[in-house]
Amino acid sequence: MARASDASKQLAKVRNEGKRIVVVTHIDADGLSSGSVAFHALARSGAISSVRAIPDLDHRALESLKADRFDFYLFTDLGSGMIPELEKAFGENFLIVDHHQLPPEQASSPNVLNAWGFGYDGGTEASSSTMAYMLALALDDKNRDLSPLAVIGALGDRQDGGEGRSLTGLNRKALDDAVSIGAVDVTKDFLFHGRETRPVHEAIALTYAPFIQGLSGARDSTLAALSGAGLPLKERGRWRSLSELSTEEKQKLLEVLTVYMGSAAGADAAISSLIGEVYSLRFEDSLTPLRDAREFATLLNACGRMDATDVGVAICLGDRGAALTDAMRLVSEYRTKLNKAIQTLQSGEKMMAHGNVMVVIGDDFIEERMTGSISSLLASSDRYRDKMVLVRARSGETEIKFSSRLGDAFAKEVNLGLILKEAAEKVGGVGGGHSMAAGAKVPAARKDEFTAVVVGKISG
Ligand code: C5P
Numbered sequence: 036m037a038r039a040s041d042a043s044k045q046l047a048k049v050r051n052e053g054k055r056i057v058v059v060t061h062i063d064a065d066g067l068s069s070g071s072v073a074f075h076a077l078a079r080s081g082a083i084s085s086v087r088a089i090p091d092l093d094h095r096a097l098e099s100l101k102a103d104r105f106d107f108y109l110f111t112d113l114g115s116g117m118i119p120e121l122e123k124a125f126g127e128n129f130l131i132v133d134h135h136q137l138p139p140e141q142a143s144s145p146n147v148l149n150a151w152g153f154g155y156d157g158g159t160e161a162s163s164s165t166m167a168y169m170l171a172l173a174l175d176d177k178n179r180d181l182s183p184l185a186v187i188g189a190l191g192d193r194q195d196g197g198e199g200r201s202l203t204g205l206n207r208k209a210l211d212d213a214v215s216i217g218a219v220d221v222t223k224d225f226l227f228h229g230r231e232t233r234p235v236h237e238a239i240a241l242t243y244a245p246f247i248q249g250l251s252g253a254r255d256s257t258l259a260a261l262s263g264a265g266l267p268l269k270e271r272g273r274w275r276s277l278s279e280l281s282t283e284e285k286q287k288l289l290e291v292l293t294v295y296m297g298s299a300a301g302a303d304a305a306i307s308s309l310i311g312e313v314y315s316l317r318f319e320d321s322l323t324p325l326r327d328a329r330e331f332a333t334l335l336n337a338c339g340r341m342d343a344t345d346v347g348v349a350i351c352l353g354d355r356g357a358a359l360t361d362a363m364r365l366v367s368e369y370r371t372k373l374n375k376a377i378q379t380l381q382s383g384e385k386m387m388a389h390g391n392v393m394v395v396i397g398d399d400f401i402e403e404r405m406t407g408s409i410s411s412l413l414a415s416s417d418r419y420r421d422k423m424v425l426v427r428a429r430s431g432e433t434e435i436k437f438s439s440r441l442g443d444a445f446a447k448e449v450n451l452g453l454i455l456k457e458a459a460e461k462v463g464g465v466g467g468g469h470s471m472a473a474g475a476k477v478p479a480a481r482k483d484e485f486t487a488v489v490v491g492k493i494s495g
Pocket residue numbers: 061091112116135406407408410437438439465466467468469472473474475476
């Protein structure tokens with residue numbers, strides 16, 4: 036908080052001088068949440084500010100930002116891999132609020148507020164939204180009302196790895212604040228989206244994390260499976276929701292789901308991935324997907340992946356009218372896209388196993404913005420949870436985007452962020468991320484070389 040307070044004073048000075056601040060953030064749920072927290076806190080303090088979301092902070096993006104000549108650049112959820120370049124481009128006039136791993140000597144730089152610099156594991160204990168929330172709190176205590184966005188961002192980055200799928204570390208502090216102002220309720224239940232609002236089979240089919248082969252994305256098959264098991268899904272002609280099932284019915288449902296999750300998962304693993312802490316946003320309408328913090332994060336992610344970051348930011352800033360209608364349409368389009376890609380992958384032609392690395396060749400059917408989602412989805416499925424998944428797609432004419440994720444049953448200790456950073460730099464690209472999730476962009480002509488280096492590092 037002392038460092039956040041120093042950073043807030045720096046921002047207050049820039050504001051008082053009437054200078055223009057731009058918040059530059061990443062397009063995923065944690066990016067949109069953290070950028071919105073920072074922007075909201077600045078705007079309500081009277082700063083002249085704007086917010087912009089980008090898929091990657093690469094050299095091209097940096098040049099474009101520089102050309103716009105803002106007075107001050109506040110980077111959220113990105114920038115930690117580019118500190119020397121940012122210093123060169125902006126001198127003292129930038130601040131990074133982030134949770135991606137960085138060289139320890141850079142963590143204490145005055146321009147960096149990074150979770151790793153304060154003893155937190157940025158991959159599991161502190162999202163960028165939580166870091167941005169700490170900065171917002173240092174700016175003004177009234178920003179405590181932004182704490183739910185910290186929770187949403189952390190869930191978007193799958194930082195609910197504590198016991199019973201709970202948030203831990205610094206994220207927990209943000210959660211405690213959200214609970215203390217009455218904005219969030221914590222209960223224990225199934226983690227499927229639409230727990231209170233959708234028919235049971237729909238809630239299961241619409242949830243992609245974890246990905247249950249045969250059920251996720253397949254509403255009719257899910258309905259058939261549950262009806263076949265004798266679960267009473269309707270009451271007086273009306274579909275029942277998960278929250279209406281009795282304890283015995285939930286137990287029975289779990290048994291059905293465990294069968295689908297395959298032998299590798301086992302009952303205990305299935306239970307621990309399907310049931311856990313549920314975070315309900317009490318100020319949101321209970322009939323919307325914003326009521327459940329995980330579903331809120333999925334909605335933001337869809338906005339980012341569908342190239343509608345403005346819609347995501349508008350929702351974070353409180354728009355519950357047109358933006359929400361747009362976002363709900365985007366979520367459904369996003370699911371359709373994911374389903375299509377998964378169906379193409381079912382044939383197996385586009386997937387190549389290199390030892391325990393599963394490479395997905397998405398050049399002609401996966402969009403650049405979707406690689407992260409597809410990679411996450413595959414790594415959370417029972418079939419690949421002991422693998423490292425590496426998805427690739429075209430990025431413009433000359434580059435290839437890679438997204439990698441580790442399944443949670445991957446047997447070896449590896450740090451994907453470091454591996455992708457080193458491999459990308461070796462072939463003239465840029466890469467980085469967390470130990471379990473990382474990305475890279477490399478020249479198209481050197482994609483195979485890049486893959487070989489990554490496979491070598493993972494298997495070696
Ligand atoms: O792009 P993708 O979703 O696969 O990225 C996974 C994680 O790695 C994200 O948290 C992203 O911000 C991070 N990343 C990074 N540096 C890159 C590319 C991705 O830190 N060059």
